[in-house]
Amino acid sequence: MRRLLALAVGLLLLPWPVLASEEPATALEHRVNTAGLxxxxxxxxxxxxxxxxxxxxxxxxxxxxxxxxxxFVVDVVLGRLGLRVSKLDHRE
Amino acid sequence: MDGYQIYLPIAxxxxxxxxxxxxxxxxxxxxGFFGVGGAWIVTPALNIFGFNMSFAIGTDLAHIxxxxxxxxxxxxxxxxxxxxxxxxxxxxxTVGVEVGAQSVMALERVGNVGSVVRWVYxxxxxxxxxxxxxxxxxxxxxxxxxxxxxxxxxxxKKTMSNRLHSLRIPPxxxxxxxxxxxxxxxxxxxxxxxxxxxxxxxxxxxxFVLLPSLIYLIGCPTxxxxxxxxxxxxxxxxxxxFSYAMKGRTELVAALVMLAGAAVGAQxxxxxxxxxxxxxxxxxxxxxxxLAGVSVSLKQAQHLLNIPFIGTLAGYVVLxxxxxxxxxxxxxxxxxxxAERRQSQYTA
Numbered sequence: 001m002r003r004l005l006a007l008a009v010g011l012l013l014l015p016w017p018v019l020a021s022e023e024p025a026t027a028l029e030h031r032v033n034t035a036g037l038x039x040x041x042x043x044x045x046x047x048x049x050x051x052x053x054x055x056x057x058x059x060x061x062x063x064x065x066x067x068x069x070x071x072f073v074v075d076v077v078l079g080r081l082g083l084r085v086s087k088l089d090h091r092e
Numbered sequence: 093m094d095g096y097q098i099y100l101p102i103a104x105x106x107x108x109x110x111x112x113x114x115x116x117x118x119x120x121x122x123x124g125f126f127g128v129g130g131a132w133i134v135t136p137a138l139n140i141f142g143f144n145m146s147f148a149i150g151t152d153l154a155h156i157x158x159x160x161x162x163x164x165x166x167x168x169x170x171x172x173x174x175x176x177x178x179x180x181x182x183x184x185x186t187v188g189v190e191v192g193a194q195s196v197m198a199l200e201r202v203g204n205v206g207s208v209v210r211w212v213y214x215x216x217x218x219x220x221x222x223x224x225x226x227x228x229x230x231x232x233x234x235x236x237x238x239x240x241x242x243x244x245x246x247x248x249k250k251t252m253s254n255r256l257h258s259l260r261i262p263p264x265x266x267x268x269x270x271x272x273x274x275x276x277x278x279x280x281x282x283x284x285x286x287x288x289x290x291x292x293x294x295x296x297x298x299x300f301v302l303l304p305s306l307i308y309l310i311g312c313p314t315x316x317x318x319x320x321x322x323x324x325x326x327x328x329x330x331x332x333x334f335s336y337a338m339k340g341r342t343e344l345v346a347a348l349v350m351l352a353g354a355a356v357g358a359q360x361x362x363x364x365x366x367x368x369x370x371x372x373x374x375x376x377x378x379x380x381x382x383l384a385g386v387s388v389s390l391k392q393a394q395h396l397l398n399i400p401f402i403g404t405l406a407g408y409v410v411l412x413x414x415x416x417x418x419x420x421x422x423x424x425x426x427x428x429x430x431a432e433r434r435q436s437q438y439t440a
Contacts, residue, residue: 030340032102041101044344048102056337059344063154063333066348067161070355074162078359 103147103343111141116155116350118411120357121418124163125364126377127318128299129156129325132217132384133414134350135294136210136391140407145206146196147343149294150336154347157333159354160326164319166362172319174269174312177280181324184281186331188288193335195293209294210392216290217385220304224378227308231371253311270312270320283309284324291328292335299325300381307374314370357418364421367428376417383413 032045047055097106115137119130131152138148167173199205261276287301299321306317336342365373390406393399 032104037101041099041345045101048340052338052340055340056334056342059154059337059342059347060157060330060334062344063158063347063351064161064330066351067158070158070351071162071165074355074359075165 098345098349100343100345102340103143103151103346105142107142107346109349112346112349113353115411115414116159116353116355117357118353118414118418119350120159120163120354120359121361121364121421122357122380122414123156123159123299123322123325123354124166124358124361125318125368125421126299126361126373126380127163127167127303127321127325128377129153129160129329130299130414131156131294132213132300132381132388133410136213136384136388137407137410137414138346139206140391140403140410143343145209146200146336146339146341149196149209150333150339150341151343151347151350153329153332153336154342154344155350155354156325157329158347158351159358160322160329162355163358163362164322164326166359167319167322167365170315170319170362170366171269172315172365173323174267174316174320175323176265177267177270177306177310177312178320178323178327180265180277180280181284181320182327184284184286185288185291185324185328188285188290189292189328189332190335192289192292192294193332193339195289197339207392207395210388210395212290213294213388214385214392216294216301217381217388220300221378221380221382221385223308224304224374225382228371228375228378251311252308256309257311267312270310270316272311275310280310287324288328292332303377314373315365318365318373360418360422360425364425364428367432368424376420380413380417383417384410387413 031049034042034045034049037045044055044058047058096109098109098112099106115134119134122128122133123130129152131149134152134155135145135148138151139145143151164173168175196205196209199208256279257272257275259276259279261278263277264274265277265280266273267275283305287305290301302321302324303317306312306321307314310317312320333342337344368376387406387410390402390409394401394403394406
């Protein structure tokens with residue numbers, strides 16, 4: 001228990017000395033420069049600048065849809081190649 | 093796109109497509125094999141190659157989200173996902189991720205986010221790596237040759253997971269997929285709360301903390317820990333992806349390119365778990381995170397000493413470590429598949 005407490009305190013205190021380091025702060029409200037952008041890049045930049053919630057939804061849904069589609073396609077392809085996986089016995 | 097470079101409209105920079113694909117492929121292999129998001133490789137790598145740290149974190153979480161869907165689906169087919177345990181993880185993890193993400197934003201106001209994240213990274217990577225390597229050594233030493241009747245059977249060792257299982261805080265739950273009779277839901281939620289916080293703070297899917305937690309604190313078999321960890325990573329990364337995108341720190345184009353590479357890698361990694369024993373996975377995991385810790389230390393040294401070369405070296409270390417480990421996992425898969433085919437031909 002004592003060891004666990006020491007670990008937790010160490011973890012909490014460790015970052016504080018570096019608060020004095022010199023890495024510059026990043027602008028919290030970042031806006032994308034849309035000059036020269038077109039097509040999907042422009043649409044994304046527009047969502048990012050003007051409709052942040054929509055940008056977040058598009059980002060999350062795009063990643064999920066791509067993941068699901070790829071998983072499905074790969075399963076079909078591997079199945080056709082005879083590389084189906086089944087339940088395993090767990091060995092340590 | 094110009095040649096092998098792609099313009100990233102949100103991060104407002106050009107980036108190498110092969111580098112993004114290669115990173116995706118490597119962490120895909122490692123993610124499928126170890127049940128981790130692989131952010132401890134990708135976040136520092138993206139940061140080293142020019143991404144602002146908070147952008148690297150957000151973009152990485154987005155790609156981890158997509159990749160985890162692919163790898164989790166595969167692991168669930170192999171019976172490696174404890175769904176009940178995974179679902180409980182949502183409660184603790186989502187709260188933890190948000191607290192972690194808010195901490196990053198608070199540190200960003202002060203202007204020290206990169207440095208603080210690197211210190212915490214180093215502490216965790218070295219600590220967990222050393223513990224797992226020590227556990228592997230202890231486990232391999234504790235297998236003496238059996239001498240019939242020579243020694244009285246020893247008492248089963250009181251592990252950390254045994255101690256936690258003995259905490260009878262209601263409600264209790266049984267986890268048959270993980271081979272656990274009774275464990276407190278409160279204990280599980282508390283573990284996931286901490287791993288969720290680290291996930292949001294470090295921009296990791298949570299796997300590199302979660303995998304050891306599931307093995308040593310909850311007591312899952314290694315393969316189930318890998319699959320269940322991926323399910324938890326999926327939820328955490330999904331929430332983290334949305335949260336960072338809302339804060340404007342996610343580059344969708346880069347995440348999608350990385351996902352293309354990771355899709356192939358994840359298949360290799362998941363299939364390789366069929367041919368490597370649990371303790372083998374633990375040892376390789378320990379080696380991998382210690383190497384990642386070396387890379388992050390070099391990056392921190394670069395900031396403290398102001399020598400740019402050390403930062404470049406850190407990039408090469410993390411990429412070489414990820415590349416070598418991915419290659420090793422791929423070789424294990426090929427080796428195992430060949431042996432399996434030979435055996436099936438022999439038995440036929």
